[in-house]
Amino acid sequence: MSTERSSDTTxxxxxxxxxxxxxxxxxxxxxxxxxxxIDAFDGVTDIVEVMHRNISGLAxxxxxxxxxxTRGITGLVYRNIRRVSALTGQGxxxxxxxxxxxxxxxxxxxxxxxxxxxxxxxxxxxxxxSANPLAIPMxxxxxxxxxxxxxxxxxxxxxxxxxxxxVMVHGLCMNDRQWFRNGHDHGKALAHxxxxxxxxxxxxxxxxxxxxxxxxxxxxxxxxSEWPVPVEKLVIVGHSMGGLVTRSACLQAQHAGxxxxxxxxxxxxLGTPHQGxxxxxxxxxxxxxxxxxxxxxxxxxxxxxxSAGIRDLREGTIGQVTGPEPGSRKAPEIPPPGTRYYAxxxxxRSSPAAASTLIPGDGLVPLRSALGQHRDPARCLPxxxxxxxxxxxxxxxxxxxxxxxxxxxxxxxxxxxxPES
Numbered sequence: 099m100s101t102e103r104s105s106d107t108t109x110x111x112x113x114x115x116x117x118x119x120x121x122x123x124x125x126x127x128x129x130x131x132x133x134x135x136i137d138a139f140d141g142v143t144d145i146v147e148v149m150h151r152n153i154s155g156l157a158x159x160x161x162x163x164x165x166x167x168t169r170g171i172t173g174l175v176y177r178n179i180r181r182v183s184a185l186t187g188q189g190x191x192x193x194x195x196x197x198x199x200x201x202x203x204x205x206x207x208x209x210x211x212x213x214x215x216x217x218x219x220x221x222x223x224x225x226x227x228s229a230n231p232l233a234i235p236m237x238x239x240x241x242x243x244x245x246x247x248x249x250x251x252x253x254x255x256x257x258x259x260x261x262x263x264x265v266m267v268h269g270l271c272m273n274d275r276q277w278f279r280n281g282h283d284h285g286k287a288l289a290h291x292x293x294x295x296x297x298x299x300x301x302x303x304x305x306x307x308x309x310x311x312x313x314x315x316x317x318x319x320x321x322x323s324e325w326p327v328p329v330e331k332l333v334i335v336g337h338s339m340g341g342l343v344t345r346s347a348c349l350q351a352q353h354a355g356x357x358x359x360x361x362x363x364x365x366x367x368l369g370t371p372h373q374g375x376x377x378x379x380x381x382x383x384x385x386x387x388x389x390x391x392x393x394x395x396x397x398x399x400x401x402x403x404x405s406a407g408i409r410d411l412r413e414g415t416i417g418q419v420t421g422p423e424p425g426s427r428k429a430p431e432i433p434p435p436g437t438r439y440y441a442x443x444x445x446x447r448s449s450p451a452a453a454s455t456l457i458p459g460d461g462l463v464p465l466r467s468a469l470g471q472h473r474d475p476a477r478c479l480p481x482x483x484x485x486x487x488x489x490x491x492x493x494x495x496x497x498x499x500x501x502x503x504x505x506x507x508x509x510x511x512x513x514x515x516x517p518e519s
Contacts, residue, residue: 211273211275212272212273212275214232215234215276215303216271217232218303218304219270219303219304219408220271220404220408221405222234222302222304222305222407223305224405226302233302234300234301235302236299236302236314236317237299238265238300238317238321239274239299240256240295240297243255245297247317247324248324249325249326252324252325252326256295259295259325259326259327260294260327261331262292262293262329262330262331263294263295263321263325263329263331263333264285264289264295264333264335265297265298265299265318265332266284266285266296266297266298266299266334266335266336266340267314267340267341267344268300268301268337268340269338269339269340270303270339270407270408270411272303272338274300276498277298277337279498282498284498284507285298285335288508288511292508292511292512294333297321299314299340303339304405304406304407304408305405305407306406306410306417307339307343307346307416307417308346308410308415309406310407311342311343311345311347311416311417312350314346315348315351315354316356318332318347318351318356318358319357319358322361323357329361331361331363332361332363333364333365334365335366335368335507336367336370337369337370338368338369338463339407339410341365342370342371342411343416345365345416345431346416346417349416349417359434359435359437362434362436363436364437364439364440364510365437365438365439366510366511367439367440367442368442368498368503369442369443369444369462369468370414370441371462371468372414372467373464373466373467373470373471373472373477374411374413374414375411375412375463375467414467431479438485439479439480439481440486440510441479441481441487442468442487442488442506442507443459443460443463443469443487443488444460444492444493444494444496444497444503445459445465445489445490446459446460446492460492460493460496460497461493462494465488469481469486469488485510487503487506489502489503489506
């Protein structure tokens, strides 16, 4: 992947992965940030008012608090605070929009894009729901630039397209540029060594995995349809949440009857929390405990600021295309016909046996979760030991630039054989 700076980072509607290139002014960053600040101010005001109401009304220690807003002079004060906040937000947005012509041609930086990806990971679903311009749209990228998924545009961007495609899918709070780490990029290296054309998915990791999986499946269908030469082999490498998004895309594509799964040969998961991540489980437990008392429940709202994407990490939820409940698992997962799943896991200790239960696996994802193993056979992924690899002394992000990990990827992508082997 190129480290070239890109200026087309926002694109079309974040809910509709489209083909039109757009270059919105950088003033959108300022407007989006001002909206977040105002929303955060209003949220803190709500928390303070609820605590004020419960304390003044002597709510019970355990149980529900007093319903409704504060009244009298106190209620008037809080209403006026919200009015001032709304007027301030409107004034800021009007003023910042006047700077649009001056900011339109400014280039994006790696630091800005990393910050934007982190914000989307934590608040991405809220950004979309509130139409905040900071929301990242899903797009496929090549050489640091967004691809238009149209035959002639693809040919103009990639003059010598290969019939073998490699798609890299990043994890939570990250972006496509962050595959490049410490001078190494798995995607670029695999493309150089094996003759693939490397593409990189960029997406709003704060949206539910099911939503991102649906959009990714649709985007791959358009890509395969418009690619300048017939695609013979498609390989996807997903890091962390990127693996969940890929699995969701595979399931939804099979359900929708898309054609691209017939080209998919291999999916490699790097540190993917197939069975959940302990940190999100702890966060959910803390949220529950704070909600027990009306005095701590308002503070618990701060812990509730976790996107749908983060919540999906609790159990490794990818969504269920069919069935009565989203995320329910009624039968073992089956990859597309002709597709093999591979899994890479890591432990920060010198050996798996030395791994602490307090800091399991790679520091974020336990070994069994990364390998798709579960005590319930119906939840185990079809990944035999021959397609599993565990690396010692690596953390979750070391998987992105480890040379032993790359050599493992190189061998897996190179090998042939039946999906069952």
